[in-house]
Amino acid sequence: MATTLQIIDAVVARLKVKLPQLAVEYFPDQPGEYRLNHSKGALLVSYPGSQFTDPVDLTCIVQPRVVKLSITVLLRQLNGRGGAIEKVDEVRRALVGWRPMDCRKTWAVSEKFLGESAGIWQYAVDLATQTMLVEDSNMPSGPILNQVTHEETP
Numbered sequence: 001m002a003t004t005l006q007i008i009d010a011v012v013a014r015l016k017v018k019l020p021q022l023a024v025e026y027f028p029d030q031p032g033e034y035r036l037n038h039s040k041g042a043l044l045v046s047y048p049g050s051q052f053t054d055p056v057d058l059t060c061i062v063q064p065r066v067v068k069l070s071i072t073v074l075l076r077q078l079n080g081r082g083g084a085i086e087k088v089d090e091v092r093r094a095l096v097g098w099r100p101m102d103c104r105k106t107w108a109v110s111e112k113f114l115g116e117s118a119g120i121w122q123y124a125v126d127l128a129t130q131t132m133l134v135e136d137s138n139m140p141s142g143p144i145l146n147q148v149t150h151e152e153t154p
Contacts, residue, residue, distance in 0.1 A: 001102050002100065002102040004050075006100075006101065007047075007100050007103065007131075008047055011045050011069055011100065014094060015045065015095075018093075018094035019091070022043055022087065023038040023041070023042040024042070025043070025045070026045055027044045036074050036120055040075065040077075041074050041077075043072070043073060044071070045070075046069070046070045050065050050068060051068070052065050060135050060137055061133070061135035063132065064130060064131075064132060065130065066128050067103070067130070068126065069095075069126070069128065070124055070127075071091050071095070071126075071127070072122060072123070073087050073091060073121075073123040076121075078116075096108050099129075102131055103129040104129055105129070106127050106129045107127065107128055107129070108126075110124075110126045111123060111125050
């Protein structure tokens with residue numbers, strides 16, 4: 001079962017391969033102090049959280065988990081080739097239908113214009129994937145099952 005960090009790492013790696021012309025980074029710890037140093041732009045990958053549904057088993061905790069992901073697109077250009085709008089499309093194309101380890105294929109949730117500041121255009125591309133949360137059980141281990149005998153009763 002993939003951890004949250006493994007899923008985020010996989011998204012960062014995928015975007016670095018699919019959009020090599022941009023900087024791909026983890027969302028900064030202090031967003032207010034972030035400075036875009038790349039000449040064209042950057043993609044910032046963040047984890048807004050997860051949602052869980054009811055457990056699906058009676059004997060141990062097994063819950064479907066929807067993992068939310070957000071890619072902030074920061075570009076110095078809005079329209080045209082290489083602009084923010086084109087990069088939003090490229091981010092979506094790179095991630096929708098792609099399957100992180102131990103997850104279902106990623107799907108699009110929303111896209112939103114965040115604004116412009118000091119000539120940097122900002123969009124958020126929100127996606128999700130689903131995985132399973134399984135409790136870390138300390139069940140006592142018994143003998144290994146080597147043979148099964150099937151017996152019918154009349």
